Amino acid sequence: MKNKFTRTLGALAMVALLLPAVSSCIGDLDQTPEFDAVPDVVYRDPAQVKQVLARLYATLAVSGQQGPAGQPDITGIDEGFSNYLRQYWMAQELPTDEAIIAWNDGNLPDYNKLTWNANNNFVRAMYDRIFYQIALCNEFIRQTTDARMTERGLSDADKATIRVYRAEARFLRALSYWHAIDMFGNVPFADETAAVGGDLPQQRSRAEVFTFIETELKAIEGDLMAPRAEYARADKGACWTLLTKLYLNAQVYTGTPRYNEAVFYANEVLTKGGYSLSPAYRNLFRTDNNRSAARNEIIFPVTSDGRNTKTYGGMTFLVHAPVGGALDVFAADSFGIAGGWGGIRAKSTLVDKFDGGANSSDRRAMFFTTGQSRDITDIFTFSQGYLMTKYRNISSTGVQGSDAKVNGGEGNFIDTDFPMFRLADVELMYVEAVLRGGTGGTTGQALNYLNDIRRRAGATQLAALPAGAQGLQTVLDERARELYWEGHRRTDLIRFGLFTSGTYVWPFKGGATAGQGVAARFNLFPIPTTDLVANPNLQQNDPGY
Template sequence: MKKRLFKIRYIGVILVALIFISCTEDLNRFPTNALTNETQFNTLQGYKQGLVSTYIQLSGANNFFYRGYWELQELSSDEAVNTWGSHKTTELDWSSDHAESADVYKSGLYLITLCNNFIIEAAPEMVSKRGFSEADKTEIAKYYSEVRFVRAYAYWMLLDVFGNPSFATEATLANGDIPKQIKQADLYRFIESELKAIDGTMIAPKTNEYGRADKAAVWSLLARLYLNAEVYSGEAHYTEAIAYSKKVIDAGYSLELNHQWLMLGDNYKNTNEFIFTFNYNNEYVTSWGTTNVFALGASGVPEEINGMSASWNLYRVTPSIPALFPINNPSVDKRAVFWTENDEPKRTSQIEFLSNSKSGYSIYKYRNVDRAGDKIPQKNTYNNLSDIDFPVFRLPEMYLIYSEAILRGGTGGDSQVALSNINKIRGRAYANNPNSSLGNIASKDLNLEFILDERVRELMWEGYRRTDLIRYKKFTSGDYLWAWKGGVMNGKAVDNKYKLFPIPVSEILSNPNLKQNPGY
């Protein structure tokens, strides 16, 4: 039986949301209704309700937070273009009043407020005052560490996308202070220190409830943070990226046999490979901000393939992505799930018009069917909601981080182990067998450019590409061009300011401590 974190329709989730609904615009308002907090956090069940509310907000199960973040990551890169509305994100031509990034910023601050309030209420001294048993105190202490992880992850998203956001901790909230702005390098160090602080108190890898964070999630975020440390802080930390990715690799995870199982409606079975997930269930999670958008948004994919309904015709890929595969179908590399059919005239990979949903390929990676190919039964009034869980961290990312960090000069790794790990990914991709030699590369082929390309092949449409291109110094420069970069069909270099999105104008107007990112 699938253990669903979001199955429980907690009244407390609603209560917490109501308490903080006015905090979207800023983080300096402490709840004035003390009775509400006292009631909410008077029982162990109440604390779990508060924990669940932070996971729900992070996952986009009741909002567009993660969907918005995903779009900023993918639509600004060569991995996706959009059909609907403004194309400013795709063209890397946004201004300081960019609505899409502003929504992500505000949603992130709202989540951080939820976390800060929970951290106040779950502090050991506060729990002791409420007379909980020792067993309950132990359980609440686990929740406390998990919410600190959720906050660290939310801050990492803001760090990566905005660089210099407003910054508040539980002390800011408790004191009613107006948040100050934090520099990118300082926020990097805060996230690092938080993750290291909770490492010893998190539950062991693979022992927590499915969909909740554990030590391996902490290590995974640290590995990702350290891989990008030079971008965030100006200092390289590839040795640390090796160390933390290795901790995850050594924690007992293994690759699932079939890559196309990863994004199916019964992918809760992928616990061998998945480290931390956002959980969705069509009976209990009613939102268009979940994996709905990845399955339904892929242009042209019919319902017999996506397992839901006709395509929204929202997303396609630029020609640069199919060019990285041996052929534009999964007959060789099973990850090449490009949708090229079902249209007359036949689709081509070229995107001549951004507003034409039939101009360019899309992908059918996300499918709301089970491993046998049967649709997941719908138990909702919409009859069109996703059960595909989203793997925030999975083992191949750790293999790729380990290998790249070695190639970038980090110490403590083994280049032959790195090669073996990469070939496991490719054996699975070519033969549904991580131990297969089909698809293997030799040590001379393992270089940084190969890793960048392999990250696309393995992690396509999982929300990494913008960050990867920035790390490789290809995002804004003329060294690598893709369709519609800079607003022209063949691409052009753009201003370096686009490495960060702007701080929303509304936030700057409402908080005198904030300054705009350079160039806006």
């Protein structure tokens, strides 16, 4: 599937049929893409339907209709920045204790300092990306109802195939609505039943959209493929993982804890998914993570291909942006790229999570220190802050990616897939949910999962799980060591009540060099001013914005 489904965008002739570029999401939720091919032709052919589905997956990885740039999906920001995965990563990592970026583009420094407002162009781009994706999914779901398939004369076998595709589209929509409530709280809402070109979307509460996501994921579970049936497609394992995440954060989203359900769905993944930890942690972030044993740990990736899915976002960003300074000398041989971009570094608070800091024996501590200081006193000085070598465009055996210059390429674009969901995350969610009182699991099993992760890292095994606050802190710190720079940290810190608090600070939190607490409103990003002006149905999620 890796080369024939989400990756082969050049084959998707009908997918230049998508929505025109947008500068705001208003109306996107209830509009239909403009097709060059007639929908009644496209949607009566399962092969073409699968190609349209492929574009829904690809929207997480690419930024427009022409790689690497030239026909952006959304406007109002440089196309390279506009990529879904790149935007998501920045929103989830830069405001936290894990990463900082040296660039001064637009309002980007506000992410480093937690000082954004409703006019921030990066906040707006994340918001627009989410609702652009939801709009595409809504149209696909509209076009693939049983009634529509019957009208088009599809056979029972073809209907069954397309029902699976439709369930995948519903998963992708649920994923984006989860991102929406996690980051923005109360959001505009429309599903496939909304009239195209009809009224502007109404705003729904975070709790209402939570219920929608929960209901959708349970409804599609039976139609999705079995876990690991085909790499990089949303299957039951991905569905169970998203449900686990939803329930683990339920108290934040709805005010009601749902830890029993979090344990239940984590158990579904852990006992029925057939997943296993990659023997080598570093191989999870190499070009052959779709083929090596790392594949057995990855539950849901965002796929990349240096020849077929060229983009300046996603993994291109994550491999290039941490490389610079003295590390740039190793760019070709060690990273499979022509050169680094000199952007992101690790904050000292991440370094300190590892025993021994940058010199830790923990195999997950992938710091590069030559020419770099540990401490950061100037955001824009790239030599301040240790560099991170986690993501590379080389294989587990040292072979450079397909676009590397040694292979006749440009040295720009990346083959490594991004592991959005993976097994170690689910194991740690199980541990946390049990410690928070979730039933259906045991502390003994939780300790086993935690020690399995630590064993792979070469870290000391724990004799017992600490109870209470100490146990939860143990899990939070382990999540930092295991999952750093994978897009989880902001959500984790909010769940633990530490994101805006002054009791735990990191460099430049609140704009202060040493860090300081910030107002509680920063637990949510603001609804962009552009949508508040365009849609009178919307209200800002916090009066402080």
